[in-house]
Each structure stands twice: as C-alpha cells, then as structure tokens.
Amino acid sequence: MSNIIITIGRQFGSGGREIGEKLASSLQIGYYDKKLIELSAKKSGLAQSLLQDQDEKVTGSLLYSIVTGNMVGGSLATVNSVPISDRLYTAQSELIEEVSKTESCVIIGRCADYVLRDNPDIRLLSVFIHAPLDQRIKRGVEKYGIEPDNAKKTLERTDKKRAHYYSYYSDRKWGDVTNYDLSLNSGLFGIDGCVEVLADVVNQMKSGVL
C-alpha cells in the first residue's frame, strides 16, 4: 500500500510542530522537521549552521548574491550563483520526495504539501494547524520564552516569513483553506485533541474507510 505522508503547515504558536511529533509517535511513523536541515546539509554540501539560518526563509536572490560575493566577474549580467535559500529549498524538496518513497511520515512546513502535490505514488494528507492570537501568544511566551511585550509582533513576523516562503516557492497562498485537506483550530481541540482527530483520520485512510 502507498505511503501516507502527512504534511503540516502551522501558524506560529499553534502547536503544529508538537501535534506533528505526537501524531508521528502515535502512528509509529517517521517525523521530519529540522532534521531535514541536517540531511539537506549533507546533500547540498553546505554547512549545516549556514542552512539552519536559512530554514523557511527566502533570501533576496540578487542582493544576497552581491553581499555574499557570489557573483562572477562583478557584473549583474554574469550572476550565475544560486542563493543559499534556493539551494536549501531544492535539497529539501528532493529529500522530501526521497523520504516519501521510503516511509509513511509526518513533515512539518517546508512547502512539503506543494512538493508532493502531484505525486501519484503516495497518499498525501495536507494539514494546517491554527489557533486564535491570544492562545498563540500565551503558548509563545510560556513555551518559547518570547517577551510578552513583543509577542504579537514576533508571532506576526514569523508567520509573515512562513507565508512569504510558501508563496515564493509554491505560488500558492499560505493559510488559504483550499490548499489543505484538513485544517484544525488547536485552540478549540487542544494539542492532544488535534492528535486524536488526525490519528483517527490517518487510521481510517490506512484501513480504506477514508
């Protein structure tokens, strides 16, 4: 039977990552989040520390090339370098394709839903997790130690980066309901509730009910 790949897009502070981890653990399948960076570093030949900083970010191609001296001949016409964010995206996308061939798994972010959208060899369940702002702020402060005074700004900035990354590489709108097979408000269901709903759905997909 085809592997089931659960991709999870998430608003910052919604608990999407934790839901993904617990879901993978409950289903006893693979889990890919930042681990993709480590694997991508090996694949692309770039230092992991460099890639870490570029994760789910878009680097303004031309400006970045100039600043980092990644230009040949110093002329705009002869730019032949590929920005690190693009290299990382390519390496991660290839890895996502490879991993999905090998095993059922959960993949967090990184446009995985878009990368796998037309793959006929897998069963894709594209998920998005969101929550009301006040609950995300609370989680951000408690869980990630974000300054309460700047919490709203930090959340919005992170989501803006994710949205930009997603739309840059996928040409879709991040958080548009039609991109996702299943979206959940973790503010209503809680972390464990979301895991329960998702595990039920995946188990029903596995057994052929869904």
Add this chain to the structure above:
Amino acid sequence: MSNIIITIGRQFGSGGREIGEKLASSLQIGYYDKKLIELSAKKSGLAQSLLQDQDEKVTGSLLYSIVTGNMVGGSLATVNSVPISDRLYTAQSELIEEVSKTESCVIIGRCADYVLRDNPDIRLLSVFIHAPLDQRIKRGVEKYGIEPDNAKKTLERTDKKRAHYYSYYSDRKWGDVTNYDLSLNSGLFGIDGCVEVLADVVNQMKSGVL
C-alpha cells in the same frame, strides 16, 4: 450540557449542504438551510418568495432602494428604508440565535459561524467544506444540471456571491482558514467520509474527549 451547533460554510459544488444534511441525520439533530428563509419570512413579515431571491446575497442598499421605490419623499437625503437583504440577514441572525438556544443542530451558510462566534451558551463547531475545481464542476453538472460549458463561471459566480455576502456581514474573509475550527477537502474524503470525520468529532465533543 450546552447545545453543539455545527455551522458549515462551503464552496459551491463541494457537497457541503449534503454533508450537513447527512451529518444532522446521523447525529439525529436539527438541520437548517433554506428552512431559515421560511422561518425568516414569518418573522420579518416579508413574502417568502421575495426573501428566497435574496438568500445569501447582498443588495446594494441605496441603488436597490431607488429601484424598488423604497425611498421616502424621493430624495436621497430622506432614504429611511432598510434593504431586503439586510432585513433578511437580521431576521436570520435572530433565528440562528433562537434555534441555537433550543437545540443542537447543523446550520448551512448564512454567516452562522459569525453570528454565533461569541455566544457563551453553546459549543460552536465552525466547519468549511471545499474541493478541487474539476470535482466541483463534475458535481455541479451531474447534481444541479449546470451547463458544462458555463460550469466554471457558474461556480465562480456563486462562490463570489457567497464570499461577498460573508465579508459584507461579518467583516471576515470567506474561506480564510482561521475562521473555521475544522476544514475538509471533500474531494479527498468524499461526502460520506466527511460525514464520518465530522460525526466522530461531534461525538467526541459530546462525550467530553474533545
């Protein structure tokens, strides 16, 4: 225990209405769709046939008032009529509040999620159903007898009206993932699959698991 109200927003041709009907039947709870028109007619004192035509539409207030002669004194400054669409919205909103006090039920469209958003006396499950365009066209042609050549346009026009109606009265964006507690792609799960997922969630809400 508080009534559980399941509101369902839906793309045209996604099967949202049918899912709602089957869900209500499976849970043995009330179902409100066009029935709200009949009840609203009684409430507002307007003819049902007139309201039917205004359902989930916004009437350009001033122009509509002029065309239908709903102006007093013939002067723009003395317009004191309320457009029929606004009267219908008000009557429907009051009914939605009343019904939600009385019984657990499924309500299709009509900004019910927005009307009930801050109601502390109920448990609200706000749902959105969508599906890929090709599947919605197929359903529109087979189920509603839409002309295949115009199907895409018909779908888009209907969704545009729903989106406009929703944003006009709610000040939210129709189809924005964050408005809904649970969104499903009926193209992946099928009509019965969506009913199954939703019934499971509601039953878990009832039993206190969610």
